[in-house]
Amino acid sequence: MPLSDELADEARRQFTICNACRYCEGYCPVFVALERSPVWSNDRIEHLAHLCHDCRGCYYACMYAPPHAFAVNIPQLFQEVRLLRYEGAPGGIRRSGGAAHPPERPTGTETGRSPVEVAVRSGRRAARRAIGTTALTYLVVGALVTVVAGAVRGLGAVWQVRHGATSPYAIIPDGALVAVSLAIALFAVVAVALRARRAWRATATVALGARRREILRAALADAAALRQLHGGGPGCHAERDVVGRGRKRLHGFVSVGFSLCLASTISAAVEQDVAGVLPPYPLASPPVVLGLVGGVLLAAGCIGLSYTKLRADRAPASSAMLVRDYGLLASLGFIALSGLGTFAARTSAGYGVALLIHLAAVLSLFALAPFSKLTHAVYRTIALVVENAEVAAEQAGTLGPPPAEAEPIRTTLSTS
Amino acid sequence: MRRITPVRGAIGGEGREAGTSLSQLSARPWDVIVIGGGNAALVAALSAADKGANVLLLERAPEVFRGGNTRHTRNVRCVHDGTDEHVTGSYLFDELWQDLCAIGDGPSNEKLATITVRESELLPRWMSAHGVHWQPALRGTLQLTRTNRFFLGGGKALVNTYYRTAATRAVTIAYDATVEDLLVTGERCTGVLVTQSGTSAELRTGAVVCASGGFEANVPWLREYWGAAAENYIVRGARYNDGLVLSALYRHGAAKAGQERGFHAIAVDARSPRYDGGIATRLDTIPFSIVVNRDARRFDDEGEDLWPKRYATWGHKIALQADQIAYSIWDAKVDHLFLPPLYPPLVGDSVSSLALHLGIDPVALQTTTAAYNASISDGGRFDTSGLDDCSTRGLTPPKSHWALKIDQPPFYGVPLRPGITFTYLGVAVDESARVLRTDDSRFENIFAAGEIMSGNILSSGYLAGFGLTIGGVWGRIAGEEATRAAL
Numbered sequence: 071m072p073l074s075d076e077l078a079d080e081a082r083r084q085f086t087i088c089n090a091c092r093y094c095e096g097y098c099p100v101f102v103a104l105e106r107s108p109v110w111s112n113d114r115i116e117h118l119a120h121l122c123h124d125c126r127g128c129y130y131a132c133m134y135a136p137p138h139a140f141a142v143n144i145p146q147l148f149q150e151v152r153l154l155r156y157e158g159a160p161g162g163i164r165r166s167g168g169a170a171h172p173p174e175r176p177t178g179t180e181t182g183r184s185p186v187e188v189a190v191r192s193g194r195r196a197a198r199r200a201i202g203t204t205a206l207t208y209l210v211v212g213a214l215v216t217v218v219a220g221a222v223r224g225l226g227a228v229w230q231v232r233h234g235a236t237s238p239y240a241i242i243p244d245g246a247l248v249a250v251s252l253a254i255a256l257f258a259v260v261a262v263a264l265r266a267r268r269a270w271r272a273t274a275t276v277a278l279g280a281r282r283r284e285i286l287r288a289a290l291a292d293a294a295a296l297r298q299l300h301g302g303g304p305g306c307h308a309e310r311d312v313v314g315r316g317r318k319r320l321h322g323f324v325s326v327g328f329s330l331c332l333a334s335t336i337s338a339a340v341e342q343d344v345a346g347v348l349p350p351y352p353l354a355s356p357p358v359v360l361g362l363v364g365g366v367l368l369a370a371g372c373i374g375l376s377y378t379k380l381r382a383d384r385a386p387a388s389s390a391m392l393v394r395d396y397g398l399l400a401s402l403g404f405i406a407l408s409g410l411g412t413f414a415a416r417t418s419a420g421y422g423v424a425l426l427i428h429l430a431a432v433l434s435l436f437a438l439a440p441f442s443k444l445t446h447a448v449y450r451t452i453a454l455v456v457e458n459a460e461v462a463a464e465q466a467g468t469l470g471p472p473p474a475e476a477e478p479i480r481t482t483l484s485t486s
Numbered sequence: 487m488r489r490i491t492p493v494r495g496a497i498g499g500e501g502r503e504a505g506t507s508l509s510q511l512s513a514r515p516w517d518v519i520v521i522g523g524g525n526a527a528l529v530a531a532l533s534a535a536d537k538g539a540n541v542l543l544l545e546r547a548p549e550v551f552r553g554g555n556t557r558h559t560r561n562v563r564c565v566h567d568g569t570d571e572h573v574t575g576s577y578l579f580d581e582l583w584q585d586l587c588a589i590g591d592g593p594s595n596e597k598l599a600t601i602t603v604r605e606s607e608l609l610p611r612w613m614s615a616h617g618v619h620w621q622p623a624l625r626g627t628l629q630l631t632r633t634n635r636f637f638l639g640g641g642k643a644l645v646n647t648y649y650r651t652a653a654t655r656a657v658t659i660a661y662d663a664t665v666e667d668l669l670v671t672g673e674r675c676t677g678v679l680v681t682q683s684g685t686s687a688e689l690r691t692g693a694v695v696c697a698s699g700g701f702e703a704n705v706p707w708l709r710e711y712w713g714a715a716a717e718n719y720i721v722r723g724a725r726y727n728d729g730l731v732l733s734a735l736y737r738h739g740a741a742k743a744g745q746e747r748g749f750h751a752i753a754v755d756a757r758s759p760r761y762d763g764g765i766a767t768r769l770d771t772i773p774f775s776i777v778v779n780r781d782a783r784r785f786d787d788e789g790e791d792l793w794p795k796r797y798a799t800w801g802h803k804i805a806l807q808a809d810q811i812a813y814s815i816w817d818a819k820v821d822h823l824f825l826p827p828l829y830p831p832l833v834g835d836s837v838s839s840l841a842l843h844l845g846i847d848p849v850a851l852q853t854t855t856a857a858y859n860a861s862i863s864d865g866g867r868f869d870t871s872g873l874d875d876c877s878t879r880g881l882t883p884p885k886s887h888w889a890l891k892i893d894q895p896p897f898y899g900v901p902l903r904p905g906i907t908f909t910y911l912g913v914a915v916d917e918s919a920r921v922l923r924t925d926d927s928r929f930e931n932i933f934a935a936g937e938i939m940s941g942n943i944l945s946s947g948y949l950a951g952f953g954l955t956i957g958g959v960w961g962r963i964a965g966e967e968a969t970r971a972a973l
């Protein structure tokens with residue numbers, strides 16, 4: 071869904087204040103990028119929103135944060151903007167129209183409700199819709215795998231008590247599993263790729279040119295290091311007085327855990343199709359080791375991040391995004407735990423059911439992926455590429471820097 | 487991640503029960519009470535705690551607006567030899583001293599000014615040791631400067647950091663706590679009278695540090711020196727700095743320092759909030775524009791010198807105009823040359839339609855711009871990075887640089903008012919930050935730091951970043967001396 075005019079106007083209103091203030095330049099590249107081209111198209115607003123990694127430093131540093139009349143709340147604003155891109159669902163913040171952007175936050179909207187009321191209402195609505203869609207997908211995919219398994223092996227096979235570890239193919243046949251998974255994975259990859267291409271086209275400002283490799287390397291390094299969660303040094307905030315690297319570490323658990331789980335799946339495919347070794351795999355095999363370590367890390371990360379979020383300050387958060395955050399963490403955590411559970415149950419009667427539940431969860435995640443918060447990794451990486459390209463162009467002098475005449479004005483910023 | 491005791495109403499210092507209510511706070515005497523919640527107060531409180539005092543900090547603002555004018559600051563000016571990565575080049579004692587002598591009438595009290603400059607060198611390290619982070623040198627367009635160092639995130643982040651550090655030390659903090667008076671017997675202060683949500687209490691203490699800022703938010707007081715004009719001033723900082731403690735000190739016989747009409751003021755958008763608009767409401771349009779008064783007449787040289795050197799004079803200039811209002815007017819040619827103003831400028835296709843939007847006489851404005859345009863001959867070198875050759879000829883007052891004709895529509899204008907940053911009038915102190923009395927004696931255990939005593943150092947004029955230097959240096963001295971007096 072494109073950025074609504076109301077939300078874009080609200081972004082321009084807040085950016086105008088930031089551009090006149092510039093105190094937050096040290097936290098992350100967002101503010102410098104915002105000043106680089108002080109005319110903010112809707113696409114530019116989106117780019118800046120994805121460039122933000124939500125460290126929240128700028129919220130706690132802002133003397134104009136609510137209840138100040140200027141009501142600047144950049145992390146919340148950006149969450150709303152990102153949400154529109156992830157899944158096209160509107161979040162909460164709205165402002166009444168009007169071409170100019172006086173810095174005071176308007177107190178009422180055309181519907182007569184305050185922006186806060188509107189935020190709460192539409193946040194709830196969006197949350198209900200998100201929960202509904204997710205539940206429906208789980209049901210459909212769950213039913214699908216059950217039907218496939220039942221149709222081919224018979225539902226009795228699911229409950230059969232076995233001796234020794236079981237092969238998943240005893241529950242659901244190889245061909246059917248591969249067909250369903252590949253179809254869903256293909257759909258996810260193509261859909262994400264299309265959306266990524268659209269985002270790149272809309273937000274790229276300079277061609278990568280000869281320095282392409284260098285730029286991409288820098289962007290990927292920024293992404294992998296989650297550099298922007300460093301908040302210019304002290305780390306990111308969970309609350310005003312809770313600052314540090316904790317959130318970044320937990321996020322690392324999730325992304326590394328998730329990658330190891332993916333690697334486990336891929337290594338199983340390799341064992342099977344290249345080495346010709348069929349499951350079940352021994353404990354010391356790559357699929358099992360990767361899956362176990364990945365599962366534990368992923369589960370720990372999801373639980374840790376959820377706990378941090380539960381305790382975190384709600385003020386710089388969009389309630390609509392919060393629902394998606396919990397949703398994604400719950401999905402990933404459930405995948406991790408159900409995967410570990412399936413492993414633990416592999417010699418018991420529960421194996422079949424555990425396996426079907428785990429499969430349904432994994433496949434649902436991928437089916438929903440292109441429209442879920444999971445895509446944040448893609449959009450953020452694109453934003454980092456755009457940012458690194460702009461910096462490179464600026465260094466090379468090919469990006470129109472702020473006009474040289476503006477220099478004396480910049481120096482007034484060091485005055486009071 | 488380090489979790490700190492939740493801060494609601496008050497934070498308990500290390501190993502101490504958090505007590506918010508006045509009755510809890512008045513249960514026992516404190517070693518040092520610090521009045522205020524900005525830079526000077528926090529530095530004093532932390533320094534006193536470092537020396538082993540049991541400190542109570544009384545901040546009048548509610549927690550969300552804590553930190554006084556310090557919330558709005560950006561950087562601090564200190565002597566340094568250029569060996570760290572947060573500044574460029576070196577800035578030695580003599581140079582800062584000369585800069586201080588060059589502004590206004592120079593330092594009021596040379597001895598105290600010398601201490602300030604000398605001790606400023608130790609301040610950055612002290613700040614880092616108390617949790618302050620500095621702005622890193624960034625890729626992109628950001629530049630560090632030589633004279634001033636930037637703390638990460640600006641003044642509110644600075645204040646947050648100090649409060650966070652205080653929560654781990656022997657400092658108890660009470661918000662919404664207004665000090666109404668000091669309890670003084672002879673030359674000794676025995677306690678303070680505080681009100682908090684409608685109730686009052688006397689809190690006992692061994693020493694007190696007054697760090698409650700200036701009185702810039704007190705319009706009736708400003709009226710005493712400025713007359714009705716004061717009603718039209720915009721207060722850039724905290725609404726809580728009304729000088730209550732300063733007047734209490736005067737009542738108890740404290741000697742004055744600084745000029746009554748001394749204040750720092752810049753031109754801000756007239757549409758800014760009455761209080762707390764901070765840095766974003768300032769305008770950088772003046773050197774690119776002409777500035778006219780209520781009668782659409784020019785009254786000063788808009789291009790006298792580089793803007794950073796002159797921007798702080800315009801608050802004063804506008805304060806002397808009728809109704810304390812002025813209008814900055816420019817055209818399409820220069821519209822992209824400065825930071826876009828916070829409030830959208832008013833626009834007109836012609837000078838007279840702009841005048842109508844601004845609410846000034848269109849004929850008079852047209853006469854002014856015509857005379858201004860006629861005094862400019864085309865072809866001078868226009869260069870905003872230095873003093874250029876574009877100047878008016880035979881016009882009074884002249885515009886000495888960056889004078890371009892105002893002839894390319896659309897025409898833009900913003901209304902300006904004086905925005906007061908802070909006042910200079912305060913209490914006189916000695917080298918130990920003890921407050922002096924009008925009879926030339928001194929209070930035994932009353933100390934002052936920050937804006938409330940800046941008149942000892944700055945007579946008039948201002949050096950950017952020096953307000954925090956004064957608060958930092960004298961906060962440390964006051965905190966340590968107060969501890970010595972109390973223990």
Ligand SMILES: Cc1cc2nc3c(=O)[nH]c(=O)nc-3n(C[C@H](O)[C@H](O)[C@H](O)COP(=O)(O)OP(=O)(O)OC[C@H]3O[C@@H](n4cnc5c(N)ncnc54)[C@H](O)[C@@H]3O)c2cc1C
Pocket residue numbers: 484485486521522523524525526527544545546547552553554555556557558559560561562563663664665666697698699700722723724726727728729730731764765906907908935936937938950951952953954955957
């Ligand atoms: C927009 C703006 C930008 C500035 N930028 C800079 C800069 O970049 N660098 C710089 O050095 N200086 C700057 N200054 C000046 C700087 O703010 C002051 O010099 C400095 O903050 C003064 O510190 P202070 O602690 O003395 O006073 P303040 O920070 O104003 O603190 C006064 C405190 O006392 C409290 N208080 C007042 N009365 C009472 C009472 N009766 N009881 C209890 N508490 C009370 C207030 O609530 C407040 O917390 C700027 C000022 C403004 C307005």
Ligand code: SF4
Pocket residue numbers: 087088089091092093094095101128129131132133134135142144640
């Ligand atoms: S978030 Fe607030 S403090 Fe930071 S740049 Fe924007 S207006 Fe300034």
Ligand code: SF4
Pocket residue numbers: 094097098099100121122123124125126127128129144145298
């Ligand atoms: S990354 Fe942090 S400092 Fe930067 S915009 Fe986002 S929340 Fe603000």
